[in-house]
Amino acid sequence: MDHDVEATARDRRVSSGVRLNGTGEFGLIDRMTARLPQGEISLLGPGDDAAIVAVPDGRVVACTDALVEGRHFRRDWCDAADVGHRAAAANLADVAAMGAVPTALLVALCAPGDLPVQWAEEFAEGVADEAGLVGASVVGGDTTSSALLTIVVTALGDLQGRDPVVRSGASPGDVVALAGRVGCAAAGYTVLSRGFRTPKILVDAYRRPEVDYRAGPAAAIAGATSMIDVSDGLLADLGHIAKASEVHIDVTKDAFGLPQQLRDAARALGVDPYQWILAGGEDHALAATFPSHASLPPGWLIVGKVSRGEGVSVDGRDWVGPRGWDHFTRSGS
Template sequence: MSERGNGVVGVGEFGLIDRVTARLSYGPTVLLGPGDDAAVVVAADARVVASTDVLVEGRHFRRDWSAAQDIGHRAAAANLADVAAMGARTTALLVALCMPPELPPGWAEELADGLAGEAAIVGASVVGGDMSASPTLTIAVTALGDLGGRAPVTRAGARPGDIVALAGRTGYAAAGLTVLSRGFRTPRLLVEAYRRPEVPYRAGPAAAEVGATAMIDVSDGLLADLGHVAQASGVAVDVRRDAFEVPRQMRDAAQALGVDPYTWLLTGGDDHALAATFPPTATLPTGWQPIGEVTAGAGVTVDRRQWEGPVGWDHFR
């Protein structure tokens, strides 16, 4: 019988672990990688930033829409972006993989390639994890990060008068998801954005270095995530619609599908842009674009008006 027919049950848990870990490499922050009861990672700052995200098949990804390597990139990106949003840099990832026994071993290996490839963008390594049989394919990733001596940038520091700025793009992944959901595979720009986000990881530490007062990873939608900043900081946030350029491919897709493109731009998640607030006298680092301002009050508005409809993703809605 072929390996594909046997699935992972044909190579066994430890055989698959050996095949996956053989594909990994480790940076200088890793003192001990996979193979023992736990990994050992350098924590030069004496503080460790930690974040966990989980991806469930059918809820967060579909194997008929994305290759295993793309899903690995997405799973890593969700965690790397969270660490960057604290003003830190990821040093290590831990991955738990629960999978159906009939899953081809090669799929898990390609997933590992994607995880390691995305981690390498920031100089991080996959240092360990766990595997289990499960009827539902589930990927849980934990990221560990280093603040480099800086204070963490939380959601709670925004003040009236601050500039609201964005690094990275929003709406592309949401548009790609809509396109795929309607049975199409183009425009390629949007579909590929859904499959594999392009995250401005270095923009997080750069924002911290110039005194960003609050910061967040835009994973659930810009308005929803800025709402978390507004609530944590006890302020209001206003976003300017004219700060966003609608790319031609998105405009054409929106017209063909009967969607307002600003719904994607303002409420779509999974691009993992970073949103932050800065003092009005701050010089924004390269890659950061002003999109609004912080005012007294509560909540998030667009052009001083309440946004009608959902503001972002809610797992239980």
């Protein structure tokens, strides 16, 4: 057996029965940071009062997202690495939606003392693996005791000399396009909430988003006029663009394919699959507007158009039903 693999396996056996209150804060930090490799952008990583990150562009894109157990994830639905991937993806996608390249993450873990140390280690590995997809480093963070398991992640990004793509730039005549899947994570959530664990492709979509982070910078280079991460539901998030840009957006239902497993799950659960596609979140696809004459980058699909007016419609009509997730009503809005 390879020495590093053997050492990792031995470390897992040692930590499998240890709780946070048995290792202490600094022991936990040592265990987690050992799983967080540093890239070139990290001039000074974990271990000091603050990290130092190179800023080649001279500007920093920054965002923060919080995940609360029971609200954003359940440990009986997701393993620790899944939660790490989800926590990182939520922030990395926000950076990409500005047309930037993610460079660094800071992670705060607020956890009860009886949380297994192995859970925290595997969570750190999940964060590091997702960050590694874009070459970002986890450069620091914090740990504290909390009765409720809560994770807060801050992401930093580099615009590489480009202007940011904001929500307020859409104009009448633009097309609306989408990069990435929508509806699968929401379908997976519904499947899990009904007590099932299949279809696996939908459950896995909920557990670990598959985000095309390169699509954000590619859209910026192609001339995208506005962009947003679809985290709360496509209609709800396009509504943010419509409001900020003072325009109307119409979405075309037929533009979306219905994968067979999504169709089958909807039939079995008695759900309109377009409710997942149009109002479901957490796939972290990117939605953007482009001038009608623009050549869209690979992976971008036209799903609608921009006109004068306000609000968001579907096939020219108001959408009846939820439009997305509202964290303070626990329901669609």
